[in-house]
Amino acid sequence: xxxxxxxxxxxxxxxxxxxxxxxxxxxxxxxxxxxxxxxxxxxxxxxxxxxxxxxxxxxxxxxxxxxxxxxxxxxxxxxxxxxxxxxxxxxxxxxxxxxxxxxxxxxxxxxxxxxxxxxxxxxxxxxxxxxxxxxxxxxxxxxxxxxxxxxxxxxxxxxxxxxxxxxxxxxxxxxxxxxxxxxxxxxxxxxxxxxxxxxxxxxxxxxxxxxxxxxxxxxxxxxxxxxxxxxxxxxxxxxxxxxxxxxxxxxxxxxxxxxxxxxxxxxxxxxxxxxxxxxxxxxxxxxxxxxxxxxxxxxxxxxxxxxxxxxxxxxxxxxxxxxxxxxxxxxxxxxxxxxxxxxxxxxxxxxxxxxxxxxxxxxxxxxxxxxxxxxxxxxxxxxxxxxxxxxxxxxxxxxxxxxxxxxxxxxxxxxxxxxxxxxxxxxxxxxxxxxxxxxxxxxxxxxxxxxxxxxxxxxxxxxxxxxxxxxxxxxxxxxxxxxxxxxxxxxxxxxxxxxxxxxxxxxxx
Ligand SMILES: Nc1ncnc2c1ncn2[C@@H]1O[C@H](COP(=O)(O)OP(=O)(O)O)[C@@H](O)[C@H]1O
Ligand SMILES: [Mg+2]
Numbered sequence: 001x002x003x004x005x006x007x008x009x010x011x012x013x014x015x016x017x018x019x020x021x022x023x024x025x026x027x028x029x030x031x032x033x034x035x036x037x038x039x040x041x042x043x044x045x046x047x048x049x050x051x052x053x054x055x056x057x058x059x060x061x062x063x064x065x066x067x068x069x070x071x072x073x074x075x076x077x078x079x080x081x082x083x084x085x086x087x088x089x090x091x092x093x094x095x096x097x098x099x100x101x102x103x104x105x106x107x108x109x110x111x112x113x114x115x116x117x118x119x120x121x122x123x124x125x126x127x128x129x130x131x132x133x134x135x136x137x138x139x140x141x142x143x144x145x146x147x148x149x150x151x152x153x154x155x156x157x158x159x160x161x162x163x164x165x166x167x168x169x170x171x172x173x174x175x176x177x178x179x180x181x182x183x184x185x186x187x188x189x190x191x192x193x194x195x196x197x198x199x200x201x202x203x204x205x206x207x208x209x210x211x212x213x214x215x216x217x218x219x220x221x222x223x224x225x226x227x228x229x230x231x232x233x234x235x236x237x238x239x240x241x242x243x244x245x246x247x248x249x250x251x252x253x254x255x256x257x258x259x260x261x262x263x264x265x266x267x268x269x270x271x272x273x274x275x276x277x278x279x280x281x282x283x284x285x286x287x288x289x290x291x292x293x294x295x296x297x298x299x300x301x302x303x304x305x306x307x308x309x310x311x312x313x314x315x316x317x318x319x320x321x322x323x324x325x326x327x328x329x330x331x332x333x334x335x336x337x338x339x340x341x342x343x344x345x346x347x348x349x350x351x352x353x354x355x356x357x358x359x360x361x362x363x364x365x366x367x368x369x370x371x372x373x374x375x376x377x378x379x380x381x382x383x384x385x386x387x388x389x390x391x392x393x394x395x396x397x398x399x400x401x402x403x404x405x406x407x408x409x410x411x412x413x414x415x416x417x418x419x420x421x422x423x424x425x426x427x428x429x430x431x432x433x434x435x436x437x438x439x440x441x442x443x444x445x446x447x448x449x450x451x452x453x454x455x456x457x458x459x460x461x462x463x464x465x466x467x468x469x470x471x472x473x474x475x476x477x478x479x480x481x482x483x484x485x486x487x488x489x490x491x492x493x494x495x496x497x498x499x500x501x502x503x504x505x506x507x508x509x
Contacts, residue, residue, distance in 0.1 A: 001090075001118040003029065006110060009094050009451065011040050013118065014048065017086035023458050024164070024468070024480030026121040027092060029111045036099050038111055039121070039129065040092035041478065043454035048089045057085060093454050095477055096129075103129050105476065123167040126477065158201040160194065161467075161481035169481045171473040173205050176380070179472065180399055180426055181410040182419070184444060185433020190465040190483055191412050194431055195382055196221055197486045198410070199343060202380055203232045206341035210367070212360065212383045216240075216349035235338055239329065240347045241359045242321025247366075248328035249288050254279070256365040261313060263391045264357035271309040274302055278310075289325045290318050320355045322362065331366060335376050348389070356389040364394065364402070371405040378406030386411050387418035395419075399426040416444045424448075429471035434462040450478055 001019060004012045011029070015021055023042055030037040060081070097107035121129070156173035163169055176198070183191045192215075199209050200221055211218045222236035223229065239245035249257065254276065261267040261275065278296045282288045297310045317323055334344055346363065348356050370376045381398075383390070390398075398409050399422070411419060417439070424447035432448065432455070435441045441460060445452035448470055458468055458480060470478045 001027075003111065003113045003116060003118070004089065010453075011038070011092045011094060013090040013092060015045075015088050015090050016083060017088065018083075021090065021120060022164070023461065024478075026095070026126055026477070027090075027118055028098065028121050030117045030119075031111065032115045032117070036109065036111075037097065038094055038107055039096040039098055039103070039477070041095050041454065042090050042092050044091040044457040045088050046091070048087055053085060056081065091453075091457075093451055098129060101129075122165060123163040123169065156201075156205045158198060159484055160197060160469075161483045163479070163481055169469075169479060171469075173202055173207070175473040176202070176408070176410075176429070178378075178403070178408055179428035180403065180408070180423075181429040181431070181471075182423075182427050183410060183412045183431040183433075184416050184435075185414065185462075185467065186435050186437070186440070187414050188464065189414075189433035189462075190467070191414070191431075191433055192217060192384065193465070194467065194483045195384075195410065195412050197484055199380075199382060200230075200232055200486055203235050203341045203343050207380055208335055208338075208341060208377060209343045209380045209382065210363070211343065211345045212381070212386070212389070213345050213347050214349060214384045214388070216347040218343075218345045219347065221343060221345075232341075232343065235340070235342050237334060237338075237342060237344045238347055239344060241351050241355050244329070245346065245359065246322060246324040246328050247362065248324060248326065249290065251328050251330055252362060252366060253369070255369055256362045259365045260358050260361040263393075264354065264361045265313045265316060267313050268306075268309055270303075271306045271313075274300070274306050275310055275313075290314065290323050291325075294318065316354065317358075320358055322355065322358060331370055332375055353388070357391070360389045361391070364407075367407060368402055368405055371407065378408065381407050381409045382412065383409060384412045385415070385418075386413065387415065395423055399423060416440050416447070419447075421447065427471065429469070429473050432459055432462075432468040432470060433466070434464065435459055449476070454478070 001016075001021075002014045004014050006012070013027070021027070021042060023044065025042045027040050027042065028037045029040060094107050096103050096105050097109070098104075154172040154174045157170045158173055158176075159168050159170050161169045183195055185191050196218060199211065199218070202209055203221075213219075219236070219238050221230065222233045222238075237244075257279075258272065258276070261272055267275070275293075278293060278300060279288065282292055282296065294311070294314050297307060297314060300307060300310075334342055346359065348359065351359065367376070367379065371378070398407065402409070411423075413419065416435075427449070430448050432444065435444060441456050444459070445455040448455050450470055455468070455470075462468065462480070466480065466482050468478055468480050470476075
């Protein structure tokens, strides 16, 4: 390999076809004495095209077409000509510089075009380079063995995938703690699958996780492929709004109910005041319940419009099934009963959009309230297609106030444009699967933390189950990996009409 040129943060290399280097690979361009090196990542490859080469190829074609026998070539010049024609230009981004075995993210020197040595950096070496930079992300060979020890106190490895060479890629739970993450890619690319493997590992380490599940697919976490209970089976709790997920009004309290009425049911302000007046009267008589609220509204002397507004909201609350007069869910209890971590899956697959919004409104405001009062430990929130149920003002809240109190969110979506720019600016990690749609690519390339060219070029050609990991979990050295197949059952295939039908030929007459 040879350096051809450098433009801003980009280096263009010449490589022969036989040198097996592809998109996403890391190369080290070292000075002759080996003291300094530039760490670059290949993001695109193309043919090298010069006028003379083109003329040469045309001449060859013409000669081949005209002559029937093998041309006389005693010096085997033809072979060399073929190698020259197959040479490639590799477009690389400068990711870091290595000086005296230490990694730094600024590179202000130009390597020699004549004497530099260029070689591929495998995952193990890449990892040790990252370690020397004082940060962590471990990559070992095979399951568990060969793990690189780290000096920073990161004790909780999560194996999330494999590199091109089959090396295990490990991130650390500590790097997800307190962070805001995004998993995005087109439908069927493997987003939920990756989310499940991260959730499983977090739960093994004793974390508390809430999943807003739109396809009721995360329940598979409790089971293994062979039908037995998985290692985290006892920690999984499946709550469906109206079935397992019901609250008493008394437990929720005014705050969450007010947010739900305001944002999910869009109650006018005057009606909300009236609602709480009735609420207070019932509380003072120790008779707070949905049915008593409905009864009181019917007999309440007030403006008919206000009464109608209240009655219709109460009716929605009643039919949602989210409320009960006794034995409601208590988040503190879920956590107390599972001292080694829990996964609470809020299964909203069969829930109507209104009830979805009500559920999320109640749950999030209650969680924040409990966190504010120090009654529960911080939690990880995994939200699938959050734009379908999260109100606009919550997005900001999630990255600021909620994160401060201890709700660490991972958004999972196939619509990158549904997420606002202010969220993108706050992201710590992005797990980026394939996108082919130009608009989506454009959006995600502009919004991700690294340069747009490499995102676009690498993501466009990612196969299914492969993703590009960007951010602090990989210490800002973007990696391409294939996601892991964990032992748990991966529900989540879309129901199909034809898949289970046997093909039957029509009877012939
Ligand atoms: N690494 C993997 N190994 C095996 N199967 C996978 C892997 N990643 C994804 N799949 C399977 O591919 C299908 C689509 O993945 P899924 O995560 O549901 O996609 P998405 O959430 O992006 O629509 C699922 O059936 C899933 O089990
Ligand atoms: Mg999915």
